Amino acid sequence: MKKVVRGFYAVAHSVKLCKPHVICAYPITPQTEIVENLAEMYANGELKNCEYITAESEFGAASILVGASAAGARVFSATCSQGLILMSEVLFNAAGMRLPIVIVNTNRALSAPLSIWNDHQDSMVLRDAGIMQLFVENNQEAHDAVPQAYKIAEDKRVLLPFMVCMDGFKLTHAYEPVDLLEEEVVDAFLPPYQPQIYLTTKKPVAMGCYALPAYYMEFRVAMQQAMERAKSVMEKIYKEWAEVSGRDWGGHIVVEYPDAKIFVVAMGSLVGLLRKVVNDLRKEGIDVGLIKIRTFRPFPVENLRKALSNAEKIVVFDRSVSFGYEGPLSIELKSALYKYSSADFYSYIVGLGGRDMPKDFLAGIIRDVANGKEKPGVAFKGYKEFEEVIP
Amino acid sequence: MLTYDPIDLYLRYTKFGGVISILIEVRFHGRGGQGVVTAADILAIAAFKEGYYTLSFPMFGAEKRGTPVVSFLRISNEPIVERDEIYTPDYVVVLDPSVVGVVNVVAGLKNGGVVIANYPKSSEELRKEIKAEVMNAKLYTINATKIAMEMLGRPITNTVMVGAFAGATKLVKLDTLVETIKEWFEGDLAAKNAQVVEKAYRYMEEVCK
Numbered sequence: 001m002k003k004v005v006r007g008f009y010a011v012a013h014s015v016k017l018c019k020p021h022v023i024c025a026y027p028i029t030p031q032t033e034i035v036e037n038l039a040e041m042y043a044n045g046e047l048k049n050c051e052y053i054t055a056e057s058e059f060g061a062a063s064i065l066v067g068a069s070a071a072g073a074r075v076f077s078a079t080c081s082q083g084l085i086l087m088s089e090v091l092f093n094a095a096g097m098r099l100p101i102v103i104v105n106t107n108r109a110l111s112a113p114l115s116i117w118n119d120h121q122d123s124m125v126l127r128d129a130g131i132m133q134l135f136v137e138n139n140q141e142a143h144d145a146v147p148q149a150y151k152i153a154e155d156k157r158v159l160l161p162f163m164v165c166m167d168g169f170k171l172t173h174a175y176e177p178v179d180l181l182e183e184e185v186v187d188a189f190l191p192p193y194q195p196q197i198y199l200t201t202k203k204p205v206a207m208g209c210y211a212l213p214a215y216y217m218e219f220r221v222a223m224q225q226a227m228e229r230a231k232s233v234m235e236k237i238y239k240e241w242a243e244v245s246g247r248d249w250g251g252h253i254v255v256e257y258p259d260a261k262i263f264v265v266a267m268g269s270l271v272g273l274l275r276k277v278v279n280d281l282r283k284e285g286i287d288v289g290l291i292k293i294r295t296f297r298p299f300p301v302e303n304l305r306k307a308l309s310n311a312e313k314i315v316v317f318d319r320s321v322s323f324g325y326e327g328p329l330s331i332e333l334k335s336a337l338y339k340y341s342s343a344d345f346y347s348y349i350v351g352l353g354g355r356d357m358p359k360d361f362l363a364g365i366i367r368d369v370a371n372g373k374e375k376p377g378v379a380f381k382g383y384k385e386f387e388e389v390i391p
Numbered sequence: 392m393l394t395y396d397p398i399d400l401y402l403r404y405t406k407f408g409g410v411i412s413i414l415i416e417v418r419f420h421g422r423g424g425q426g427v428v429t430a431a432d433i434l435a436i437a438a439f440k441e442g443y444y445t446l447s448f449p450m451f452g453a454e455k456r457g458t459p460v461v462s463f464l465r466i467s468n469e470p471i472v473e474r475d476e477i478y479t480p481d482y483v484v485v486l487d488p489s490v491v492g493v494v495n496v497v498a499g500l501k502n503g504g505v506v507i508a509n510y511p512k513s514s515e516e517l518r519k520e521i522k523a524e525v526m527n528a529k530l531y532t533i534n535a536t537k538i539a540m541e542m543l544g545r546p547i548t549n550t551v552m553v554g555a556f557a558g559a560t561k562l563v564k565l566d567t568l569v570e571t572i573k574e575w576f577e578g579d580l581a582a583k584n585a586q587v588v589e590k591a592y593r594y595m596e597e598v599c600k
Contacts, residue, residue, distance in 0.1 A: 169448065175447045176446045272473070273473050273474055275472050
């Protein structure tokens with residue numbers, strides 16, 4: 001049933017239908033209402049066979065998830081920003097222990113200075129953790145992503161945590177129409193969780209224990225192999241979802257105007273506006289296409305090489321910075337295209353800490369790239385000129 | 392009654408394959424605690440019930456009462472992809488008279504755009520107080536604080552202004568709005584706010600005749 005709901009509710013409703021056994025979180029803006037909605041559902045008895053545990057911090061929440069998941073439970077949490085990086089110590093463990101934990105990260109900037117608004121810096125901290133990351137464009141995609149996240153994470157060829165990344169405020173606080181899933185649809189798609197290995201006195205195992213140099217590396221290689229396998233598992237499950245739900249979000253990447261000379265690359269909610277901008281610019285005669293990156297980890301190297309092999313100019317809009325280098329998305333893309341593309345790179349860091357990216361601003365940048373007014377390279381865009389206080 | 396001139400629409404909005412794509416952009420100004428965000432949200436739900444695609448979202452500073460708050464609403468006959476803030480609104484709704492002059496509420500208002508304001512004085516007085524150039528904007532005022540105090544006992548003006556917006560624009564029918572209000576609020580508040588909405592709707596309907 002299509003209903004106008006907030007992003008929070010779109011996620012919570014979907015989580016409920018996935019029938020998690022343990023939900024544990026600590027409130028942080030702009031995530032709080034996801035777990036508030038879940039807490040309300042729990043209090044109303046809508047979450048059967050589920051424990052809702054309030055934790056004293058995100059570190060505690062993540063630790064509880066690890067324990068519950070290791071014991072064979074399907075678990076859920078939501079967090080972002082400082083909360084996510086407080087979880088990070090535990091989440092690296094969760095990945096190493098191969099626990100299929102699902103987390104919704106409502107992307108928010110990192111301190112300092114303190115900001116509750118949206119960018120992708122928090123996701124990037126977890127880039128190397130062994131956690132799958134899917135970026136969504138709107139609340140319908142966020143709603144649909146949760147069942148897929150569980151199915152992918154729990155697949156025995158994968159067994160890694162999954163993080164659904166949705167832009168804080170831009171999506172979480174937005175009311176928009178969402179076709180809410182029916183229980184039968186999710187039941188038919190997502191089977192009950194059957195853990196491969198779990199903590200039980202009947203067949204004792206140790207998880208996350210000490211590995212001497214003679215053993216450690218094999219565990220990490222196995223994680224990388226699982227990530228590689230995840231690529232095909234994800235593609236299969238994305239397709240399966242399209243059939244079951246009738247909504248096809250595409251594969252790891254979505255390409256608009258595949259024969260274009262100039263390509264704009266972005267992730268998250270910005271992609272929606274960029275669709276509009278690209279369509280408008282094409283009417284002006286600019287041969288520009290769009291690539292939406294959905295799967296950020298594992299990074300869809302092969303898909304991007306194929307899509308961008310004939311591009312002449314590539315414009316990347318990064319929503320975070322690797323200080324001392326450049327935007328992480330641009331770094332990944334350049335690395336993926338090494339020896340596969342001779343395109344010029346225009347890497348822009350935009351929209352940090354909720355800085356708005358108006359339509360004309362984005363169109364202006366792409367137009368300047370097309371007209372040769374912009375030189376290839378790396379630049380911040382959309383900030384005010386300022387004088388350095390400490391020179 | 393205030394309606395869109397179809398020729399005006401044709402000129403102002405892009406034409407896609409013979410179908411006119413309508414995108415109506417509304418910006419709400421007020422102060423934290425008055426329900427500025429809720430006003431946009433209620434109208435997003437109500438306009439969806441009328442068959443439109445809608446999108447509403449907030450922009451505020453610190454999460455505290457009394458600071459100027461802005462929220463945004465887009466209404467379209469097509470799925471909405473634009474999530475940037477609204478710089479060139481068709482409508483501006485002002486929930487608190489004290490933000491006029493503090494914030495440039497008419498910034499970027501489209502030529503022929505409409506301001507619907509909670510303002511104790513006439514629209515001529517409002518036009519004088521808005522220092523920025525308002526060109527041929529249409530200004531309508533309603534003493535929403537007075538109505539809210541009388542009917543709700545609190546100076547929370549969002550439902551008054553939601554009713555006023557619907558009464559002026561007719562984008563949402565009164566029945567639909569009342570239904571939405573009754574779903575949004577619970578118990579006594581639902582009944583009271585439904586009355587508030589109706590009063591403001593009827594008032595603005597008269598004003599815009």
